[in-house]
Amino acid sequence: MDFSFSSDQQLLKNSARAFLDEHVKPALVRSLIDDPRGESEALWKEMAQLGWLGLSLPEEHGGSGLGMVETAILLEEMGRAALPAPYLPTILAARAIAEAGTPEQQQRWLPAIATGSARATIAFLDNDLSWDLSTATATRAVGAPDRWRLSGAKRFVPWAHVADVILVPARSQKGLSLFFVDPSTAGITMSPAPLMDVAGRWSTLALDQVSVTEMLGPSGQVGALLNSVVLCGAVGAAAGMLGAARRCLDMAVSYAKVREQFGQPIGSFQAIRHKCAEMLLEVENSHAATYYAAWALDAKSEDHAVAASVAKAYVGDAARKVCSEAIQVHGGIGFTWEYDLHLYFKHAKALEAMYGDGDHHRELIVRQVAG
Amino acid sequence: MDLNYSPEDVAFREKTRRWLEENVPRQDLKTLDERKAWHRTLYEAGYVGMLWPKEYGGWGATPMQQAIVQDEMARIGAPPPINGLGIGFIGPTIIVHGTDQQKQRYLRKMLTAEEIWCQLYSEPNAGSDLASLKTRAEDTGDHFVVNGQKIWTSSGPIADWGILLCRTDLKVPKHKGISCFLLNMRQPGVEVRPLKQITGLSLFSEVFMTNARAEKDDLIGRLSQGWEIAQTTLGYERGANSLGRVTRYAISYHQLVHAAKELKRGGRPLIDDPVVRARLGKMYAELEVQRYAGLRVLSGLNKGETPGAASSITKLSYTEFEKRFYETALEILGPWGQQMVAGEDFEEVDTSSGEPGTFATAFLWSRAGTIYSGSSEVQKNIIGERVLGLPKEVRADRIAR
Known part of the structure; x- marks a missing residue:
């Protein structure tokens, strides 16, 4: 151990x-x-x-x-x-491949x-916005056995505009399948979905009879594969949120040491010090959650799926709290575009919604531990 | 990073589990003698005083082994040993600061629970500000005479000895005039009055000392070194209990899930209600994070690392979690959650977490954790100052007059 x-x-x-x-x-x-x-x-x-x-x-x-x-x-x-x-997105697609x-x-x-x-991404979400892909995917794949036409809508696809290949889950006659899609293929309309995160980019994809010739994984049976990739994404996002939260904590603590009001550093006030202590607690717990889950995925431990959901649900809440409180510790300066805090605050927020938000993962947890 | 238990730890766990299955008392322990006998059995099997050095009667085990024993005891619902404060805090203090004579006299009887120990620190007007304590000890030449009052003393009525912080020098700043003694509780000058707590039980007491006698040989360390000694006591590592604690929460959690499947509202089981499910999911996530964080601390302890001030993070984390957990449990259980005794019509209100009782009892108990052994506010001060390096606050008692 x-x-x-x-x-x-x-x-x-x-x-x-x-x-x-x-x-x-x-x-x-x-x-x-x-x-x-x-x-x-x-x-x-x-x-x-x-x-x-x-x-x-x-x-x-x-x-x-x-x-x-x-x-x-x-x-x-x-x-x-x-x-x-x-x-x-690229390493998740690579993992699937x-x-x-x-x-x-x-x-x-x-x-x-x-x-x-080469860069790659996976177009997980349909208009339905559920991360339970085996039930939510409405995008259709018509044809077979080596040529299909995809039609549907994909939402909030990260970095699709720079991807050389997009993996697109779609429902074929055999069930949920995964297709290699060249973004330059006729029938794809890609438009940016501008988000507040300055470190991320999302696109909306409209697919209209897009011709594809290659499938990834077993036809009609990629539910398990996609779920396992979502879990990796969840742990990856947890790691990213942890990093953003630690940055915000570091900035808040540094600021509280030098910013003076009433003739003393604001970090000497319990109102600020206790906030910082709570933020550290959340960051340390998030570290434990993230790396436990990462290890569990590597070790394929019995509880790896629960651990991944725990990490995503817990760190999402924790990072939101830590990054928000960092702004509060800074006061007015923390609300300005000039000051860098918002870069990390927004980045954590964007990751919170990806690969299943807290609500989604809390439900997954309950299904596994309580039925 | 490798979170697998070593083959030795797995074997040790199996051995411990077998021993407990064979030896755990079949009936509730009712009398002090029965509890002492069980303690003694545990000690002789090597499950008490595990981290103490062998030369003082301990077993020189690893923190991981101790954590495994506590985990297995929680799993099977074994009664705990009784001299927890002595073995966890007071004995190690004597080992570090005591004389050879004190070690000879006190340690072994502490381990075997022949003598029960309590801690005489807090006073009615010295809680978080412990250093402002007023109990006096005056040197009469032959011995010290002690006068004052202590409060929140766990195990007070059954204690034979207490570790006492008292003022021996009034002329120096408050932290510098405190000394540490071992005090005989079985003497006419010491009166113990039980205090009833919000659970209805009386597990702690007030202790009144009126011309009580403290022997010079029972001074720990030097005169006026008491505050420094108390700091090492309070800084005792909290990691080795982590697995057992989380296992008790987990058992309680699954009891709550069971109750949520049995209870119906509006004709359907509570477990089918999305709001209940969301709450249960959040609590399980938090519970597991307590476990992961506990493993992290434990793995450090096992490598000989001392978390020091960072152990305040652990204490703050699990005590605050425990409150949220039982609050959630009672919200889910509704009026059933308020029952202090399980009835035949719905036995699921019982929980095995902490003291035996219902979720209502556990809910009440959970208010204690964020107050005792340094309140959450004190822990946050420690984390802020000593872990994050934030500036000390300006305090009235630190301003030179």
């Missing part, structure tokens, strides 16, 4: 922190706000060189074969920097993702 990071894991964390502190300063995040892509190609290439894009991919496809714990370490640091990049793809599909996409020449 050892809950602390191994020396390799600690090294990964330290190097990620050092890299992001140097290359992803708030000024860079802000400079991408009005950028049409909203991300930096140079940064993506550097992340590939650092081995981050292939971190969890199999070694035979140019990856490092590491697990969800290492992935969560990176995602926490990325959340701490509010890094604008399609990292989580690594798990269910044919050798050809893996060869086509995984090395390209690991080297930074």
Whole structure:
């Protein structure tokens, strides 16, 4: 039983922190706000060189074969920097391909993702907005056996506008299936769904008789695959929220040490100090929740699904509280666009809604522990 | 990072489980003698004083082994050993600060519960501000004479000995004039009056000392070193109890789920109500996070790390959780949740968490945790100052007059 990071894991964390502190300063995040892509190609290439894009991919496809714990370490640091990049959607798609793809599909996409020449995403949500994909997916796939036409609407697809491939769940005659979709195919209308997070981008996809030729995973039976990818997304999002929350806590504590009112630092007042103590409690509990769940996914422990839902539900609430209270500790300055707090506040908020919100995961928990 | 239990820990757990299944008393322990006998059985089996060094009669076990024992005892509903305060706090204080003579005299009888111990710290006007305590000890040449009043003394009526904080020097600032003694509770100058608490039980007391006698040999550390000694006592690590505590919550949670399946409102079981489900989901998430956080602290302890001030985070976390948990339970149970005795018509109001009783009892009990052993507000001050490094507050008693 050892809950602390191994020396390799600690090294990964330290190097990620050092890299992001140097290359992803708030000024860079802000400079991408009005950028049409909203991300930096140079940064993506550097992340590939650092081995981050292939971190969890199999070694035979140019990856490092590491697990969800290492992935969560990176995602926490990325959340701490509010890094604008399609990292989580890309690795989730890669995970699905690594798990269910044919050798050809893996060869086509995984090395390209690991080297930074391809980005990917998964279009989970339909208009229904439920993360219970096996019942909620209304997008239709008509045809067979090697050519289908997809029609429907996909909502809030992260980073679809820069993706080289979009994995689209759709209902075929055989049931829920997953399709490789080239975003440039005729019949796809993609429009931005602007959100408050400056480190994320969403798109709305209208699919009208979109011609596709390739399926990922067993025809009509990808419910389990998609659910497991959603759980990875949930833990990944928890890690990102944890990072954003820790950043907000650090900023609040630093500010409370130097900001003076009534002739003394505001951190000496219990009203502020107790808030900061509660924020630390939430951050530490979120750390335990995130990394327990990440480990449980890697170890395929009996409780891995519950643990992933626990992490998403708990950290979502905790991060919202911590980031909000950080604004409160700062007072007026925390409400300004100039001050950087809102970058992390908004980033955590956006992740809260993805891969199942708290309500969704609390229901999943109850189904598993109470029936 | 590896959250699997080691093969040794798994084997130890199995051995402990078997031993408990064979040895746990079949009937409730009613008398003090019965509880002492059970304590003694636990001690001889190696399950009490586990973290104490072997030279003082302990077992030199690992924090993980101790946590496993507490976990297994919670699982099976075994009665706890009785001298918890002595073995958890007072004995370790004597081991660190006591003389050889004191160690010889007190430690073994503490371990075997031949002598029961209590803690004489809080006073009516010295709660969170413990250092303002007023109980006096005056040197008469041969011994010290003690006068004053203590309060919230757990195990007061059954205690043979107490660890006492009292003022020995009135001329120095308040933190500097306090000394620490071991006080014989079985003497004419010590009167113990039970205090009835909101649960209706009397598990703690007021203690009145009128010309009570404290021996010079029973001074712990140096004269006026009492505050420093109290700090090490209060700083005792809280990690090793984490698994057992969470297991008790988990048992209680599943009892609540069971009750929510049995109870109907508007013709359908409560468990089918989305509002109830959302509450149950939130509580389970919080419960599991307590477990994960407990494992994290435990794994650190097991590697010899000392969380120090960070143990305040643990205490704050689980005591506040416990309140939210039983509040939620009572909201779900409605009027049933308020019953102090389970009736035959609905036995599901019983919970095994904490003291035996109903959810109502556990709900009342849960108010204690955020007050005793340093209130939540004190813990937040400690976290703010010593973990986060926030500036100390300006306090009236720190301003030079």
